[in-house]
Amino acid sequence: MALLRDLGLTLGRWTGRPAAKVQQDSGDPDVARVRQAAGTGDWGTVRTVLEARAESEDRTELLWAVGDTAGVERWIAPILEAETDALPRLVAGIRHISWGWEARTGAYAQDVSQEQFEVFHTRLRTAERWLYEVAEREPGWTSPWYGLQMTGRGLQVGQSTARRRFEATVRRDPHHLGAHQQQLQQVCEKWSGSHEEMHSFARTAAFGAPAGTLLGQLVAIAHIEQWLSLDAGADAAYMGRPEVTASLREAADHSYRHPDFVRRGGWLQVCNTFAMAFSLAGERDAARECFEATEGRVTEFPWYYIDADPAAAYRGQRSSTGR
Incomplete structure (x- = not known):
């Protein structure tokens, strides 16, 4: 997907938040x-x-x-x-x-x-x-x-x-x-896998890796993929389940919240993914933490799942956290 225009510069300045801008690479x-x-x-x-x-x-x-x-x-x-x-x-x-x-x-x-x-x-x-x-x-x-x-x-x-x-x-x-x-x-359902296989793979990979790696993102992606597969209403109910939010918190603790986590490689996409997952789950404090870490830098994945303009999707979900 081509780099998209940022439409939020004025809003970003007015609120004191960094403007949401799609970042094409890691910098x-x-x-x-x-x-x-x-x-x-x-x-x-x-x-x-x-x-x-x-x-x-x-x-x-x-x-x-x-x-x-x-x-x-x-x-x-x-x-x-x-x-x-x-x-x-x-x-x-x-x-x-x-x-x-x-x-x-x-x-x-x-x-x-x-x-x-x-x-x-x-x-x-x-x-x-x-x-x-x-x-x-x-x-x-x-x-x-x-x-x-x-x-x-x-x-x-x-x-x-x-x-x-x-x-x-x-x-x-x-x-x-x-x-x-x-x-x-x-192993996603949409590629002839299943939700069960997808979640099992995500957890095994994430928690089989040393704490502080980027692989905790897989848990968040798996929940987003299941959310995508559901109809309106059922999708929000799924993300709000206690076991889903607990799973996200556990993966976050094993990944970007861990003292050994290093901001290199795909770290920005990891934080964007958790920002989206936590905001969809209604976990405002956890989502706000991720949005602050990104400093307005938007990765196309996973935000294009919500809107063809990833920056617009990012801004919308960031606003839902009160930031």
């Missing part, structure tokens, strides 16, 4: 640098930035900054012919995932044309070819397996294959947030 200067280089076809800079990061969660955001940039599929093609190493193939694979979803769009399946699906699947199959080649050349790398989790969901490879791809990712990086987010989506 890491290398993200902007690699995105700019990708936009101009500067492979030398793209390579330098990517090679300077460990092949783990730390490199994920940089890869997607390249992969989400239009035109990469054109300038990477001659590089793939000229160079034999894994990195350009990884970039090509990630770009084809993003390019594939661009063709499909975020519409419901019934609103996507057969032609769109054909382009979508063709691009994902191309991505799989590049990613498997990378995995063979660099068996210790995480990113190809993370990418294969995404292509697998789009190509509907089935739960067993999807689970193997997730396990391959986390064997290399046990607390990879993106990998866990992808697997959580895989």
Whole structure:
């Protein structure tokens, strides 16, 4: 989803609160640098930035900054012919995932044309070819397996294959947030899983990880996913259940409230997710704590579940806390 205009600057100044503004990335200067280089076809800079990061969660955001940039599929093609190493193939694979979803769009399946699906699947199959080649050349790398989790969901490879791809990712990086987010989506009811399986996975992953990691977010996402599946009225009743609010508090204590929590990587999205979950649950104090931590910086996920303008959704829920 493209960066959306912030409409709340005046309101933010008048109330003394930070204006709600969608933040495209974590603020890491290398993200902007690699995105700019990708936009101009500067492979030398793209390579330098990517090679300077460990092949783990730390490199994920940089890869997607390249992969989400239009035109990469054109300038990477001659590089793939000229160079034999894994990195350009990884970039090509990630770009084809993003390019594939661009063709499909975020519409419901019934609103996507057969032609769109054909382009979508063709691009994902191309991505799989590049990613498997990378995995063979660099068996210790995480990113190809993370990418294969995404292509697998789009190509509907089935739960067993999807689970193997997730396990391959986390064997290399046990607390990879993106990998866990992808697997959580895989076991959601809307992707042929179930609410029970989704919540079980979220809790096992979150509380199986050391305190202070980002994985506590999974518990909040699972409750938001179930809320989304319910009709109006039933959704609010679900979020207000004592066991749901207790679950959210427990996950928060194990994650961003813990003394070992470090504000790095996806921490801002974690706080935005808990802000949304607590505000939907009517837990005003807990939600206010999260809103204050974000300082008006809005991540597109999960707010686009409420409104096509994530900043508007953020402002609405923040107002409900009295802030």
